[in-house]
Amino acid sequence: MLTKTPHLFDDATQVTAGDSRWQGKTSEDYWAFVGPFGGATAATILRALIDHPQRAGDPLSLTVNFCAPVAHGAFDLDVRLVKANRSSQHWCVEMTQGGGEVSTLATAVFAERRPSWDHTQAPFPGATPFAQARSFPRTPMTWTHQYDFRFVEGEPSFYGTPSLSPPISAYSKQWIGDHVPRKIDMLSLMSMSDAFFGRVFLARREMIPFGTVSITTYFHTASEELADEDISHVLAVADAKIFHKSYGDQSGELWSPNGRLLAATTQIAYFKA
Amino acid sequence: MLTKTPHLFDDATQVTAGDSRWQGKTSEDYWAFVGPFGGATAATILRALIDHPQRAGDPLSLTVNFCAPVAHGAFDLDVRLVKANRSSQHWCVEMTQGGGEVSTLATAVFAERRPSWDHTQAPFPGATPFAQARSFPRTPMTWTHQYDFRFVEGEPSFYGTPSLSPPISAYSKQWIGDHVPRKIDMLSLMSMSDAFFGRVFLARREMIPFGTVSITTYFHTASEELADEDISHVLAVADAKIFHKSYGDQSGELWSPNGRLLAATTQIAYFKA
Numbered sequence: 001m002l003t004k005t006p007h008l009f010d011d012a013t014q015v016t017a018g019d020s021r022w023q024g025k026t027s028e029d030y031w032a033f034v035g036p037f038g039g040a041t042a043a044t045i046l047r048a049l050i051d052h053p054q055r056a057g058d059p060l061s062l063t064v065n066f067c068a069p070v071a072h073g074a075f076d077l078d079v080r081l082v083k084a085n086r087s088s089q090h091w092c093v094e095m096t097q098g099g100g101e102v103s104t105l106a107t108a109v110f111a112e113r114r115p116s117w118d119h120t121q122a123p124f125p126g127a128t129p130f131a132q133a134r135s136f137p138r139t140p141m142t143w144t145h146q147y148d149f150r151f152v153e154g155e156p157s158f159y160g161t162p163s164l165s166p167p168i169s170a171y172s173k174q175w176i177g178d179h180v181p182r183k184i185d186m187l188s189l190m191s192m193s194d195a196f197f198g199r200v201f202l203a204r205r206e207m208i209p210f211g212t213v214s215i216t217t218y219f220h221t222a223s224e225e226l227a228d229e230d231i232s233h234v235l236a237v238a239d240a241k242i243f244h245k246s247y248g249d250q251s252g253e254l255w256s257p258n259g260r261l262l263a264a265t266t267q268i269a270y271f272k273a
Numbered sequence: 274m275l276t277k278t279p280h281l282f283d284d285a286t287q288v289t290a291g292d293s294r295w296q297g298k299t300s301e302d303y304w305a306f307v308g309p310f311g312g313a314t315a316a317t318i319l320r321a322l323i324d325h326p327q328r329a330g331d332p333l334s335l336t337v338n339f340c341a342p343v344a345h346g347a348f349d350l351d352v353r354l355v356k357a358n359r360s361s362q363h364w365c366v367e368m369t370q371g372g373g374e375v376s377t378l379a380t381a382v383f384a385e386r387r388p389s390w391d392h393t394q395a396p397f398p399g400a401t402p403f404a405q406a407r408s409f410p411r412t413p414m415t416w417t418h419q420y421d422f423r424f425v426e427g428e429p430s431f432y433g434t435p436s437l438s439p440p441i442s443a444y445s446k447q448w449i450g451d452h453v454p455r456k457i458d459m460l461s462l463m464s465m466s467d468a469f470f471g472r473v474f475l476a477r478r479e480m481i482p483f484g485t486v487s488i489t490t491y492f493h494t495a496s497e498e499l500a501d502e503d504i505s506h507v508l509a510v511a512d513a514k515i516f517h518k519s520y521g522d523q524s525g526e527l528w529s530p531n532g533r534l535l536a537a538t539t540q541i542a543y544f545k546a
Contacts, residue, residue, distance in 0.1 A: 060520060061487045061541050063336045065380055067356035067363040082367070082375045083340035088486070088543075090340040090378055092365070094355070102355045105363055107338055107380055109487055109541075113518035117546040119476060121443055122514035170394055203392060213361070214334045214382055216489045218522055218541045220515050241395035241526070242493050242534050245386035247333060249491055249537060251524070253514070261515050264522060266539050268334050268382075268491045270361075273390040 007182050008146055009191070013044040015051065015077065022048045022077040026070060030143040035069040037143035038212050039194030043187040045093050045106045048077050050186065056089055057110040058223045059186050063216040064106045071097055087112040113222040124259040125237045127152040130175045147195055148233070150175040156197050157205055170199040170240035176254075177233030184231050184262075186223060189254055192234060193217040193265035199240035199250045200271045208273045213247070215267040221260065229256050246270060280455050281419055282464070286317040288324065288350065295321045295350040299343060303416040308342040310416035311485050312467030316460040318366050318379045321350050323459065329362055330383040331496045332459050336489040341376045343368070348376070360385040386495040397532040398510045400425040403448045420468055421506070423448040429470050431480045443472035443513035449527075450506030457504050457535075459496060462527055465507060466490040466538035472513035472523045473544045481546045486520070488540040494533065502529050519543060 012027030030040035042064045049055055078094040088111040095104035127133070133150035154172030176192050198210040221229075238252035248271055254263040285300030303313035315337045322328055351367040361384040368377035400406070406423035412431070427445025449465050471483040494502075511525035521544055527536045 061338075063380060063487070063489060065334075065363050065382060068358065082378050085341065090338050090375070092378060102363070105355050105365060105380055107336065107378055107487075109338060111486070111520065111543075113520070116519040116544065117477070117516060118518070119441060119516045120514070121441070121476070121512070121516075168392060168394070203394070204390070213384070214336070214380075214489075216336060216487075216539065218539070220517050220520075220522070222518055239394070241393070241537055243390060243392045243394075244493050244534075245391070245495055246389040247384065247386070247493075249493070251539075261517075264514055264539075266489065266491070266524075266537075270384075271389065 007178070007180060009178060009182055012040050013047050013187060015044060015048045017051060020079055022079055023074060024077060025074045026072055028142060029146060032141050032143055037194070038064070038066055038215065039191035040143065041070065041104055042194060042215065043191040045077065045095070045104070046190045047187055048079050048093065049091055049108055049110070052079060054081050055110060057087065057112045059108065059219045060111040061109040061216065061218050062106065062190060063214065064104060065214045066212055067105055068101065068103045070095070070103045073097070120261055122253065122261055124255060125173055125235060127173055127175065127235050130177070130233050130257065133175055146179050148177045148179050154202060156202050168203050170203040172196070172202060173237045175233050176236050181232040184229065184234060185226060186219060189219060189263040190217055192236065192254055193252065193263060194267070196236065196238040196250060196252055198269060198271065199238065200243055200248050200273065203240065203243060204273055208271055210269060210271045212267050212269045215265065217263055217265040219263050221262045226262065229260065231256055233257065234262060243271065246272065280451070280453060282451060282455055285313050286320050286460060288317060288321045290324065293352055295352055296347060297350060298347045299345055301415060302419060305414050305416055310467070311337070311339055311488065312464035313416065314343065314377055315467060315488065316464040318350060318368070318377070319463045320460055321352050321366065322364055322381055322383070325352060327354050328383060330360065330385040332381065332492045333384040334382040334489065334491050335379065335463060336487065337377060337379045338487045339485055340378055341374065343376045344370055346370070393534055395526065395534055397528060398446055398508060400446055400448065400508050403450070403506050403530065406448055419452050421450045421452050427475060429475050430478055431474060441476050443476040445469070445475060446510045448506050449509050454505040457502065457507060458499060459492060462492060462536040463490055465509065465527055466525065466536060467540070469509065469511040469523060469525055471542060471544065472511065473516055473521050473546065476513065476516060477546055481544055483542060483544045485540050485542045488538060490536055490538040492536050494535045499535065502533065504529055506530065507535060516544065519545065
């Protein structure tokens with residue numbers, strides 16, 4: 001079942017169906033510091049849920065807790081429908097490798113997105129068009145090779161001199177698309193939610209030991225609306241509120257180029273500085 | 274073990290220890306539309322974790338998914354330490370009643386908060402002092418009787434004429450304390466994270482059917498730091514990004530009166546309008 005698909009992202013997030021136990025494998029193409037890129041792990045979990053025969057509705061919320069490093073190779077996903085209501089579902093997913101301890105723990109909510117009163121409160125960030133923005137150079141982490149990051153504001157400077165005098169800013173605005181263009185779907189939104197560079201890198205202006213502990217993404221679009229957008233990149237903004245006692249946060253938004261808010265994400269991450 | 278304690282909040286969030294199965298009961302004093310106030314449920318889950326003999330470190334993150342209405346009376350909490358690392362722990366909690374289906378599903382991360390580089394990026398909102406702000410009148414929901422809400426900006430007007438012409442704002446800034454003053458602890462922060470009125474009520478300027486589906490709170494203070502603050506109210510701000518296809522979001526911050534960010538929270542909620 002794990003066939004090579006045309007796009008590396010689909011290969012990296014491939015799953016093999018089981019009843020309650022699904023299988024996947026890590027991808028060398030989406031590797032980070034000490035394990036797979038968390039966004040690819042989260043997208044793989046989301047794929048297992050979307051592909052699940054009992055799934056109904058669109059992804060509304062996904063929280064992924066990264067409990068332990070994931071090793072190269074195969075993993076199992078224990079996928080459990082915890083509670084199904086008339087128009088929503090609650091899921092729990094546990095990732096293990098070789099029958100060992102849980103490395104990733106996730107909960108998800110799916111829901112039917114019925115028409116309602118509609119209002120977007122957050123302002124569209126706006127930006128220089130994707131085509132006119134400059135691509136960010138590759139980093140040693142292979143997952144960054146799979147994306148085309150085009151910063152409009154707050155481009156990280158990893159190799160400069162750490163400057164800890166104010167103004168310190170952790171804000172950035174950037175286009176994100178797959179390096180090999182791929183139509184944005186729910187899996188893209190989940191993965192791209194974790195495709196911001198650590199806010200502490202920007203605030204400190206240096207690379208330091210860092211790891212996402214927990215990420216939550218809310219999907220603000222129905223699947224068919226997203227398909228109708230027919231886009232291959234999003235405009236993303238991210239910022240941090242605080243760095244305190246070895247943990248810092250991040251909030252982010254993913255927008256369609258024509259100004260629709262597609263997803264919002266928050267995470268808390270460990271850092272050493 | 275379920276003794277009457279001096280403060281209603283402690284009574285409402287009381288738990289009886291078990292090995293992996295803990296017990297609690299809903300409180301008539303913290304009742305919302307169709308079930309217990311979600312903040313009290315979340316705080317009860319947090320209390321079970323904090324009181325657990327295997328717990329190490331401070332709460333860092335708690336996500337609570339409200340799967341089904343909770344009925345009046347007793348409930349069980351299945352409390353499971355999913356993964357323990359050297360300086361962090363991952364927990365999963367499932368609430369059931371009478372051996373039935375899961376009504377609430379939560380995951381939590383606890384961590385040792387070691388000293389580090391420290392920087393607060395978010396600006397302190399600032400406000401008229403608590404003593405000079407006016408208390409918000411009670412609503413029919415009993416849980417609102419247990420809190421003293423003092424709005425500084427964006428006081429909800431539930432009984433006015435719905436106005437859907439711009440400017441629509443879902444922002445509010447308010448003091449929150451227990452009606453009977455109680456020293457702010459981690460349980461307070463969790464409960465108060467869900468003690469904002471639904472953002473859609475502000476945006477629509479009317480009460481409509483509403484229910485939180487999933488809430489995530491990040492704790493940005495160590496327990497002993499919070500104890501040292503020795504405060505009985507917090508300055509809270511909340512806003513929404515979007516209301517779309519029957520679901521809307523909320524982001525909030527809880528600050529100490531002297532300007533320290535204590536917790537940040539996000540939630541996604543159902544509404545009918």
